[in-house]
Amino acid sequence: MESRLQYIFLGCAFIALVFVAVSAPMLHAATAADLEQDPLVVRETDRRDVRVDKLDSENFELGAFAGMMNVEDFGTNFVYGIKATYHVSEALFVEGNYAQSRMGQTSFELLSGGAQLLTDAQRDLKYYNLSVGYTLFPGESFVGSKWAFKSNLFVVVGAGATDFGGDQRFTVNGGVGYALYLTDWLALNMSARDHVFSSDLLGASKTVHNIEFTVGFSIFF
Amino acid sequence: MIHKSTIGKICLFILLTLSTGQLLAAKYEPLVVVADSYIDLRTGPGRGFPIFHVVEKNEQIRLIKRKTDWIKVKTLDKSGAKEGWVRVRDMHKTLDTDGKAIQLPKQGIEQFNARNWNLGFSGGDLDGAAILTVFANYYLSPRISAQLSASQILGDFTDGYMGNVNLTLSPFPEWRVSPFFTLGTGIIHTKPQTTVVQAEDRTDEIVHVGLGTDVYLTQRFVFRMEYKRHTILGSQETNEEINEWKAGFSIFF
Numbered sequence: 001m002e003s004r005l006q007y008i009f010l011g012c013a014f015i016a017l018v019f020v021a022v023s024a025p026m027l028h029a030a031t032a033a034d035l036e037q038d039p040l041v042v043r044e045t046d047r048r049d050v051r052v053d054k055l056d057s058e059n060f061e062l063g064a065f066a067g068m069m070n071v072e073d074f075g076t077n078f079v080y081g082i083k084a085t086y087h088v089s090e091a092l093f094v095e096g097n098y099a100q101s102r103m104g105q106t107s108f109e110l111l112s113g114g115a116q117l118l119t120d121a122q123r124d125l126k127y128y129n130l131s132v133g134y135t136l137f138p139g140e141s142f143v144g145s146k147w148a149f150k151s152n153l154f155v156v157v158g159a160g161a162t163d164f165g166g167d168q169r170f171t172v173n174g175g176v177g178y179a180l181y182l183t184d185w186l187a188l189n190m191s192a193r194d195h196v197f198s199s200d201l202l203g204a205s206k207t208v209h210n211i212e213f214t215v216g217f218s219i220f221f
Numbered sequence: 222m223i224h225k226s227t228i229g230k231i232c233l234f235i236l237l238t239l240s241t242g243q244l245l246a247a248k249y250e251p252l253v254v255v256a257d258s259y260i261d262l263r264t265g266p267g268r269g270f271p272i273f274h275v276v277e278k279n280e281q282i283r284l285i286k287r288k289t290d291w292i293k294v295k296t297l298d299k300s301g302a303k304e305g306w307v308r309v310r311d312m313h314k315t316l317d318t319d320g321k322a323i324q325l326p327k328q329g330i331e332q333f334n335a336r337n338w339n340l341g342f343s344g345g346d347l348d349g350a351a352i353l354t355v356f357a358n359y360y361l362s363p364r365i366s367a368q369l370s371a372s373q374i375l376g377d378f379t380d381g382y383m384g385n386v387n388l389t390l391s392p393f394p395e396w397r398v399s400p401f402f403t404l405g406t407g408i409i410h411t412k413p414q415t416t417v418v419q420a421e422d423r424t425d426e427i428v429h430v431g432l433g434t435d436v437y438l439t440q441r442f443v444f445r446m447e448y449k450r451h452t453i454l455g456s457q458e459t460n461e462e463i464n465e466w467k468a469g470f471s472i473f474f
Binding site for chain 2: 167
C-alpha cells in the first residue's frame with residue numbers, strides 16, 4: 001500500500017514536471033511564430049537550397065557471413081549469420097549480429113559409446129549480439145600492381161545472448177576484423193571473435209571462451 | 222545444416238538491395254561553387270587518406286554522396302573529372318550556383334539538441350540477472366520523449382522478457398551530460414531454466430520510476446546510464462520491488 005502511494009505521489013510530481021517542461025517552450029514558440037514571415041516565400045527558397053542532408057548517404061551496412069565457430073567441449077563447427085551496421089563516424093560504428101551453428105559431440109559422448117548430453121534440438125546454437133566498433137588503421141590495401149582498395153582493421157566489443165543446450169546465456173563478445181572495400185558500397189569482411197559465457201552443461205559452472213572465424217560480404221546504403 | 226530457404230532469402234535480399242541501389246538513377250547531385258581559397262580532396266572518407274587534388278576558389282564541383290561526415294565530390298575538369306572526399310565542415314563556405322550558402326547539416330552537440338529519434342541498446346543487471354535491452358525514444362519536444370523498450374533477462378535460475386513504455390523527461394537537453402527521469406509501465410514474463418526445478422512461468426504487470434543520464438560523445442553517438450526501480454504488480458500477495466542498473470549506447474536522428 002505504501003509503495004502504491006509512493007507511485008501516486010511520484011506520478012503527480014512527474015506530471016507536474018512534464019507540464020512545466022511543455023509549457024515553457026510553447027510560450028516561446030508562440031512569440032517566434034508571430035515573427036515568422038510569409039510562409040510561401042520561405043518554402044520557395046527552401047526548395048532551391050543545396051542541402052547536404054539530402055545527398056545519398058551510405059552509413060548503413062548489411063551483410064552476411066560464414067565461417068567456423070568453436071564451442072568449448074563441443075568441437076568446431078560451421079557457423080553462418082547476418083549483420084547490420086550503422087556507421088556513426090569515420091571511426092565509430094554500432095552493429096548487430098545474428099548467427100546459427102550446430103554443435104558436435106563432446107569427448108565424453110564419443111568415448112562413452114551411447115551417452116547423450118544434449119538432445120538433437122539442443123545442439124542448435126543461435127546467438128545475437130549488439131556491439132560497438134572502432135576502426136583502426138584506415139588506409140589502402142594493394143592487390144598486385146594494378147589494384148588498390150580502401151581497407152581498415154576494426155575492433156568490436158559487445159553483449160548479447162547465446163541460445164544453446166536448452167538455455168539462453170548472457171554472452172560478451174569481442175574481436176578484431178579486417179574490412180576491404182571493393183567499391184564504395186561493397187566490402188569484404190574477415191573477423192575473429194571470442195564469445196564468452198558461463199556454462200554448467202558439464203557439471204560445475206564455468207566461463208567458456210568460444211572462438212569464431214568468419215568471412216563475409218556487406219553492402220552500404 | 223543450412224536451411225536452403227534461409228540462404229535463398231539472404232540471396233534475394235542482397236539482389237533486391239543491389240538492384241534498387243542501381244535503379245535509383247535520378248540522384249540528387251547538386252553543383253556547388255568553392256568560395257574558400259581552396260578545398261582538399263582526399264582519396265577516401267577519413268582524415269588519414271592522402272590529399273591528391275586541390276580545388277581552387279570559384280571552381281565548380283558536384284556533390285555525389287555522403288559517408289558519415291565526408292562528402293564525395295566530382296570536379297568538372299576538362300582534362301578529366303576527379304572524384305575525391307571532402308569533410309562536411311570544410312564546405313561551410315561553399316556556395317550554390319546562385320551564390321547562396323549551401324545548407325550543411327547541424328554538427329556536434331547542436332544536432333543532439335534537435336534530435337527526434339533515439340535508438341539504442343544497453344546491458345546491465347536486473348535483480349541479480351543479466352538484462353539486455355533495445356530501446357527507442359521519440360522526442361515530443363526537446364525535453365520530453367516517449368520510450369519503448371524490449372529486454373531479455375538472462376538469470377542463473379530464470380530467464381525472461383520484459384517490455385516497457387515510459388515517458389522520459391530531460392530537464393536540460395542542451396547539456397552535454399543531460400540527466401533524465403522516467404516513469405512508465407510494462408509487462409514482465411519469467412520462466413525457470415530447464416536445469417532448475419522451480420515454479421511455473423509468470424507474466425506480471427510492472428510499473429517503474431527511474432533516473433539516468435545521457436552523455437553526448439560525438440556525431441550522433443550517446444552513452445546512456447540508467448537506474449530503474451520496478452514494482453511487480455499482480456500475481457503475488459505483496460508487490461515485489463526490483464532494481465535495474467544498466468549502461469549502453471544510442472544513436473539519434
